[in-house]
Amino acid sequence: MVLPASAAILAGGKSKRMRVHKAFLELAGKTLMERILWELSPYFRDVLIVTNDPVRYRRFGTRIVSDIYPDMGPLSGIHSALVHSEHRYVFVVACDLPFVNGLLVKRMVESIEDYDCVVPKINGYTEPLYAVYARSCIRYIENCLLEKKLKVSDLFSQVRVKYMEEKDICNIVDPSTTFYNVNFPQDWAQAWKILSKSVSEQVAVPNIAETTPLFVTVVGTSDSGKTALVTGLVKYFTERGFKVGTVKHCPHGADLDREGKDTWRHAHAGATMTGLLTPEGYVIQRKQREADLGDVLGHFTGVDLVLVEGFKNQDYPKILVHGGGAWEGSVTGLIAVAGTPPPGITAPVFDPEDYRQIGEEIFKYLGLDK
Numbered sequence: 001m002v003l004p005a006s007a008a009i010l011a012g013g014k015s016k017r018m019r020v021h022k023a024f025l026e027l028a029g030k031t032l033m034e035r036i037l038w039e040l041s042p043y044f045r046d047v048l049i050v051t052n053d054p055v056r057y058r059r060f061g062t063r064i065v066s067d068i069y070p071d072m073g074p075l076s077g078i079h080s081a082l083v084h085s086e087h088r089y090v091f092v093v094a095c096d097l098p099f100v101n102g103l104l105v106k107r108m109v110e111s112i113e114d115y116d117c118v119v120p121k122i123n124g125y126t127e128p129l130y131a132v133y134a135r136s137c138i139r140y141i142e143n144c145l146l147e148k149k150l151k152v153s154d155l156f157s158q159v160r161v162k163y164m165e166e167k168d169i170c171n172i173v174d175p176s177t178t179f180y181n182v183n184f185p186q187d188w189a190q191a192w193k194i195l196s197k198s199v200s201e202q203v204a205v206p207n208i209a210e211t212t213p214l215f216v217t218v219v220g221t222s223d224s225g226k227t228a229l230v231t232g233l234v235k236y237f238t239e240r241g242f243k244v245g246t247v248k249h250c251p252h253g254a255d256l257d258r259e260g261k262d263t264w265r266h267a268h269a270g271a272t273m274t275g276l277l278t279p280e281g282y283v284i285q286r287k288q289r290e291a292d293l294g295d296v297l298g299h300f301t302g303v304d305l306v307l308v309e310g311f312k313n314q315d316y317p318k319i320l321v322h323g324g325g326a327w328e329g330s331v332t333g334l335i336a337v338a339g340t341p342p343p344g345i346t347a348p349v350f351d352p353e354d355y356r357q358i359g360e361e362i363f364k365y366l367g368l369d370k
Contacts, residue, residue, distance in 0.1 A: 336358060
């Protein structure tokens, strides 16, 4: 059932306690933003993301609006949602709630009647960022913003609020799950545990420090300058305080060991994996014919970002290093072009040696907290 209302996801937080913007945290194959969009899509045709950094969120393919009163917190985000919505009522939710429930949202929208907002109340505390607001709130919010009263609770004293009581909520959902939000890394790990209890099969709960890192591929033809760009970006990200890993794709094969060496003999005796440990570090090699990038990235623990050189035919997020002419690889996931864009390709274009600007574009796309 499609509701006569809009939905707005607030994505304006700085995520200072997480190294990655919370909307981009992944839970069972979907980012938190994707999970919310998926849950709301059967009920709303008009869905907005409210953010002051629209480039980060263009990947989600939904309408994006910005604050009319920037840098004034979630109350300003609610105001922007109401002004830009196509309907009189708007369900507003923060982007860091992994377990939004569409049935509860539906009940809230249907119960607003002549009130200005419907706000859940759990254990005596309100949930203003999981609530329904009417456009009649706009002028009251504007007054609050102009008077620098930036708490959402400041609005409630001026409008007609219908509080949805805990007993009514419990008839529909488990409040401890539905209103669970992610502020710290350990909260995200706990969200995995909650998920594992809500599905029939066992869900492996990852260690917060051992999850697959964010990655970007750098693609182009042979000798186009891919390696130069990767090394330049590694230096740039490292100087910014990020731990960076790299992967080189060799579709035609490569010899990582020499015939007759001890590790070569181990492998040829039948060892699936071989390792070499030295005072400078270690190398692990696995013989696996059908390994993919995901298999490799799973080994990259303790890094914030992996730069991958290659995989031009895959639909991975990518920077294309190009000197002009046609491009025969995939353009899905294209973040930017370093050099001259191919005919018909629309994307941000940068000088291949402008590592700072290219790095900033990667920051925006992946939602990395700088």
